[in-house]
Amino acid sequence: MTARLALLAALGAAVAAGQLQLFFREAPGGERPAGQTLDFGSVPSGDVRELPLRIRNLGDASVTLTRFRIRPAGSPFALDGHPSIPHVVAPGWNVDFRVRFRPPGSGNWSAVLEINELSFLLVGHSPPTATLAVEDRGQFQPLSAGDTVVFGRIERAGRLSRRFRLTGPPEATVTVAALSLEPGVFESSALPQAPLTLRPGEAAEFVITYSPVRAGIHQSVLRVDERAF
Known part of the structure; x- marks a missing residue:
């Protein structure tokens, strides 16, 4: 005050x-x-x-x-x-x-x-909000809305995976009302189901895999509530 x-x-x-x-x-x-x-x-x-x-x-x-x-x-x-x-x-x-x-x-x-x-x-x-982070060399790096995660180069029919983590804020329980990944060459079979409730400091991890069937530059969008990555 x-x-x-x-x-x-x-x-x-x-x-x-x-x-x-x-x-x-x-x-x-x-x-x-x-x-x-x-x-x-x-x-x-x-x-x-x-x-x-x-x-x-x-x-x-x-x-x-x-x-x-x-x-x-x-x-x-x-x-x-x-x-x-x-x-x-x-x-x-x-x-x-x-x-x-x-x-x-x-x-x-x-x-x-x-x-x-x-x-x-x-x-x-x-507002109290769950934070999204991506694993990089054994450490989770926080992401802001609009950030790009680069999976790297890969030969056709190969696979590259990155691990992500959603963490609740330390001060409150929050609910992620919407969590989705655009369909395509990026996929996740273990994406948490929304609504997802996270207690203070609680985390939920999932893996996104990149598996292209043709050459080129590919992209997708991961949405967490109203934020896009």
């Missing part, structure tokens, strides 16, 4: 910089004004969500960006593609950048984006 109040106090103390305005970038080529709070919504632990942003100089004189940061340091929010400071923004010009949210664990997270005298509250939530 103290940290939350401190962040809100920082926003209240911010002095509006009339020449600068923040926008959300929208494809293709669109934009819309951003408010004082940038909400990343719900993001599973270890996954990443980013907001494409734009700061524009609406005034008649150049503005020098002397502050471009996120506080506190070490928060799960990070800048990407932002300019080195000091950076001069001519009248009518803008600077495009992104803010990424990668929660390390479940809970509610917040930080403050500061651009000169402007301040914006960054908020995001991470």
Whole structure:
């Protein structure tokens, strides 16, 4: 509660910089004004969500960006593609950048984006979620949604297998409502049946086998609830 109040106090103390305005970038080529709070919504632990942003100089004189940061340091929010400071923004010009949210664990997270005298509250939530990992040289490496697992080269009619592990978070019992592998040259005869309930720290392992019948580059998608790998 103290940290939350401190962040809100920082926003209240911010002095509006009339020449600068923040926008959300929208494809293709669109934009819309951003408010004082940038909400990343719900993001599973270890996954990443980013907001494409734009700061524009609406005034008649150049503005020098002397502050471009996120506080506190070490928060799960990070800048990407932002300019080195000091950076001069001519009248009518803008600077495009992104803010990424990668929660390390479940809970509610917040930080403050500061651009000169402007301040914006960054908020995001991470629900308790099962984590997916793949075995690599005897160690399980965690995967984020969208990550690619490379099985490697193999001759036609050969077989390559990789072991995967779903682990429940330490703080709560979770249920994986949907677990599926697209049919094709990748298959798993021991894929756990959903719904799959995992107690805190409990794990379920399964093997996916790659067995192509023709030459080429092959791919499939493993889905865990709304996440795709």
